[in-house]
Amino acid sequence: MEILYMFFASKVLICVVLFQWEVVQKTLNGSQFYAYSVCNVGEPEQDNWLRTTFIQRRPSASRIFVELQFIVRDCNSFDASVPCKETFNLFTSESDADVGTTFRKGQFKKVVTIAPDEITSKNGMRINTETKVVDNLSRKGFYLAFQDIGACVALLSVKVYYKACTATVESLARFPETVAGSENQALREVKGECVENAQSEEVPRIYCTADGEWVVQVGHCQCKPGYEKVGDTCQECQPGFFKAASSDGKCEPCPANTQGLEAGAAFCPCMDGFYQAPTDPITGPCSGLPTAPRDLVATTTQLSAGKLLLSWSPPDDTGGRSDITYSVECQSCEGGACRPCGEKIRYEPASAGLTLTRVTVSELDAHLNYTFIVEAHSGVSMFAGQASARAHKPVTSLSLSWDVSPRPRLHAPPIRYELTYRKKDDNLDVTTYTVLILEKSSVQISELAPGTAYLFRVQALSSDGSPGGSSIEEQYETLHESTVGDLDFFGGAVMLFIVVVVLFLKRNSHSRQGAEDNYFSSPEQLKPLKTYVDPHTYEDPNVAVLKFATEIHPSHITKQKVIGAGEFGEVYRGILKVPGRKDVAVAIKTLKPGYTEKQRQDFLSEASIMGQFTHQNIIRLEGVVTKFKHAMIVTEYMENGALDRYLKDHDGEFSSFQLVGMLRGIAAGMKYLSDMSYVHRDLAARNILVNNNLECKVSDFGLSRVLEDDPEGTYTTSGGKIPIRWTAPEAIAYRKFTSASDVWSFGIVMWEVMAFGERPYWDMSNHEVMKAINEAFRLPAPMDCPSAVYQLMLQCWLQDRSKRPRFGDIVSLLDKLLRSPDSLKTIADFDPRVSIRLPSTSGSDGSPFRSVSEWLESIKMSQYSENFTCAGIINMDQVLQMKNEDIKNIGVRLPGHLKRIAYSILGLKDQTSTLSVFAV
Structure with missing residues (x-):
């Protein structure tokens, strides 16, 4: 709690007395005290005011508390015929500057009527204490005023304060003092930083409650190698001790035959005459040479x-x-x-x-x-010197070979192979792929960089050049030059084994074609090899889970930390340790305690759905835990989380080529689902997950449903909420969902990606969104969006669903754009007045922006408020004079942020602009 203002009546200059209030001296229990008092009971039309001096507000303190101590006289102690009240009113008025003694009632708005819990009779005085809340403050400061309209009241003290979570260190993470949010913002997320000599895999976060209490820390800092935790600090290991990895553990004594001569050691070197074998752990003891037999x-x-x-x-x-x-x-x-x-x-x-x-x-x-x-x-x-002859391991070349596992009834073996490889740590803006077409299942690759990780993928090609099965992308690393000569020579190359499942399907020229919606099939298309089965059709949902998902013993699962919360419970990051398999990082969805059997079945039904899908752009189900008390769904772990949040955090950092590559992956996943006669119904960037390789995978199948076999190929819901901003108009109007409605949603996802996670339709209400769509309005092109990409969005948003492209068409078009990067250079028209929602120099209500900070907040760039203030730009007239170079000079460096502010200023300069959206 931090005090903004406090007065006692003895400090006469603290308040401005207006109309009848006066300072009086009273005695209570033998002690004298002062009070602001008014007691004009019996006089008609009383309107007495007492106003505080100007109270400056901390910018982030939008919610303040007013604690009052006061006395109210019992009306029964007066003549019954005398008009009397036992309440008074609290008012507030905001201002950016001190107005001195100027007072206008019209500038004040009422906060609350204050009534005493105990009233004072003739026999003694009773002091009341009340605390009231004043919320939604936004100006630099404010005044409080107290209005009496006929009571006999004495105001002893006023304390004005706000609540804050005090600066703290939790789990070696330092968090700054944070002002508590309002009741509407019950939890305020705060990012911290690890203390000196500590580190964390992710930025530590914690939440500040409205009561000024810290709760729910996410992210764990650990002392670096060579340091151990002592209280809230990380201190160096003392000489003779070491710590090899980041952990919460203590420094350990140096093992046998090693010596720790310096503080802060990550390992202890061997003593003279003692050694470690290449396979020995660096944290283990050193050993001497054996004597002769x-x-x-x-x-x-x-x-x-x-x-x-x-x-x-x-x-x-x-x-x-x-x-x-x-x-x-x-x-x-x-x-x-x-x-x-x-x-x-x-x-x-x-x-x-x-x-x-x-x-x-x-x-x-x-x-x-x-x-x-x-x-x-x-x-x-x-x-x-007793080792056999040594030779150099190759540091600039690798030998690769792979096995081919043919499918049953394979008519023709693969003729050639396509090997694609790239450096793992290529610059995000420029990734160079090398593609080799090979006649055999092995190759020697030379002229590689020493000490560098490379990613390899092999795909089989049939005799007609059509692609077959593909391996996953595997990582291998060349040796560092510094390690050459220190290893025994056991062979001149590193052999890599990649299993490629080759799948070539013989086309049937007489495939059966049923009476189906033309959107989903054409005479040239074959029915999918595999069709999705709705688990809700099973009489016993547990049977569906056992059929489509692998049961995992809970002892094979290690939970590490909470990474989110779902509809049914918490989501953890963890490790799956299955005997005979390499440990795998996974996400673990849990079912909260106290669940009903229906909740359990609904929870596991998502696993029954996910278990039917096998595609690199669909989130992979590892398995389920159903035979124990705590049910769990285990999926692959996606390091970068949800796509919308990831793009917001990296606004402007990716090129259009990279963004289109992400969209291509999403489209490929949706084509796979559509080919299985499956409708997602909730396709949005928040339901796309991203891994470290920027691969995007479709997830969250809670709203998804199967396509029925009726001629319309639709699914009719029985009610419930649907995501309006992402949903096609026919699905909103008639509750009918198809792959065509998923295509509409994909168009919205395209817009989200190209706008770096911007909320579709901004702050428009759902009703306004539906009205705009029905009137043929569509979202405008995002800033720097290629024209070809925006045209594809508009095709996805065609009113007639039969005219929208299929997901196969979308994948083909995006592939063409990626093969011809020059096609992405033509940028679609961009109107900042529409895209940033700025009508001229006004706020959303049409009134001019009152401050630079208000303008920055409206375009979601409030983090630069201090930059503008330090540069002396304190009013909107100065903002209108700024050029791109001026924006850079005040410290705006990220390309996306620079463009957003620059385009906003363009919109501000156009005084005739109006709020609109583009029509198709």
């Missing part, structure tokens, strides 16, 4: 057969290692000269890599002297 004995039990048994004892000192092996070298000596025995000599079981302390040597010749040398080896023997 002991007691070598040769037994000639079968000399006539040319055989000899060698045996020995292990070394006295293994160097602290258990991976001891032995090698045997044979030399034949004659005339004082020794030479290797050659390949004639046989060893059983082998001459190297022996784990037992004996070996049988055969094919020896009689009458020759043989010398045998037995050596002990361990994982660190290479450091003593």
Whole structure:
């Protein structure tokens, strides 16, 4: 709580007395105190005012509290015939400057009527304490005023304050003091930062409640390697201790045969004479070299057969290692000269890599002297010069090979392969792909960069060049030059194995064509190979879950942290650990406690839907947990979350080419769903998820339904809410949904993507949106939107659903645009007055903007208010004089933000502009 204003009546100058209020001295329980008092009971038409001085408001404190202490006289203590009241009124008036003693009643608006809980009689005084709320303040300051209209009242004190969550450090994340929001904004999200020497995978966040309390922290900071948590700080590990990874753990003592000479160590180096093998963990102990084997004995039990048994004892000192092996070298000596025995000599079981302390040597010749040398080896023997010859691992080339797993009834094997690869960390604006057409299932790729990760994908091609199955994108990395020469040589190339499922379908020239909606099929199209099955058609929904989803044991799931909340419960990020499989990052949807059986079935029905889909642009279902108390749905984890929020956070950072690439992925996923006779019904950017590779995947199948087999190919709902801004007019009017209505929604998603997550139709109400659509108005082109992309949007928004493009058509068109980037250079007409919703120099109500901050807030750029103030731009006339260079100079650097502000100023300059939308 922070006090804005406080007065006691003894401080006469604090308030401006208007009409009859006066300062009086009273005695209560032997103590004297002062009060502002008025008591003109009996006089008609009383209107007495007491006003505070100007109270400056902290900009973010839009909600303040007024605590009053006052006394009210009991009307029964006066003559019954005298007019009397027992209440008074609280008023407020906002202002950007102190008006001094000027007072106009018309500028004040009533907040509340104040009535006492206890009234004062002739026998004693009773002090009342009341707290009232004044909300929605927006100007620089305000006045409070108290109106008496016929009571006998004394005002002892007034305390004005706002509530704030105090600056704090939680889980090593520092959060600033934050003013609590209004009742309409019960939780205010606050971003923090990790304390010094701590880090987090995501920006830590916490929520400030309306009561000024911190709740629900998201994001966890951990001390960096070499640092440990001490209270709310991360402190260096002391010499002799280390910490290898970011964690909440403590520093550990250096392991055996290592030394920690410096503070803040992430690992402890080996002492002189001790080593670590390449496969040893860097946090493990160091070991010494093994000593020589002991007691070598040769037994000639079968000399006539040319055989000899060698045996020995292990070394006295293994160097602290258990991976001891032995090698045997044979030399034949004659005339004082020794030479290797050659390949004639046989060893059983082998001459190297022996784990037992004996070996049988055969094919020896009689009458020759043989010398045998037995050596002990361990994982660190290479450091003593006992390792075999070394050679460089390739740092600029990779060898790849792959297997082909044909489908049953495959008539023709693949003739060629298309290999595509790129650097993983290419600049987002320019990604270079290399495409190779190969005749065989292996290739040597050279001239790669050392120490660089590459992503590879293989696709099979049939004899006619049509594409078949494709592998997923796999990552492999070349070695750093600094590591060359430090590794044993076990082969000249890294072999990669990619499984490609090849699927070639023989076209049937006599396919059956039923009486179906022309939108969904044409004589040239075949029925889909697989058709979606509505799980709601099952008498027992649990059967549908078992049919379409894999059951996972809860012990294989590790929850890490909450990343959101769904309709049925919390959503976690976690790890799926299935025996025999690599650990996978997953999203885990949970069912909140106290659920009903119907809620459980509704919750799991989404898994029954998702489990039927297999496409790289559809969110992948890993499995479900149904046989235990806490039901869960486990899906692949998408690191960048929802598309609308991701685009808002990266406004202006992506090129049109990249945005169209995202749209192409969404369209491909929707084509797959449409081919399965499936309608999504809730396609929107908020329901598209994005991973680290900027792949977009369709998710959230809660509103989705199957296409029925009726001639219209529609699904009629039985009521309920539908997302008006994304829904086609026929679906709104008649509650009928088709793939054509999904195409309309896809057009809205296109607009959201090209507008970097802008809300469709801005602040228009749902009723206004429906009215505008029915009057043939359509959303205008977003800023910098290619004309070809906007024209496709308009095609998706055609009133006649049969004339809208199919998803297959959309994918083909987007592919053409991506293959010809120059086609994206022609920009659609953009009108800032429409797209930014600015009628001339006015606010949404038509009145001129009163301040620069109000204007910036209207275009959602309020984060730059301080930049404008520091640059001395404090009124709208100065804003109208700004040019692009001026905007850059005050610190607006992001291209999207720069354009938004610049285009807004253009709209402000046009005094004749009116609020409208484009008509189709």
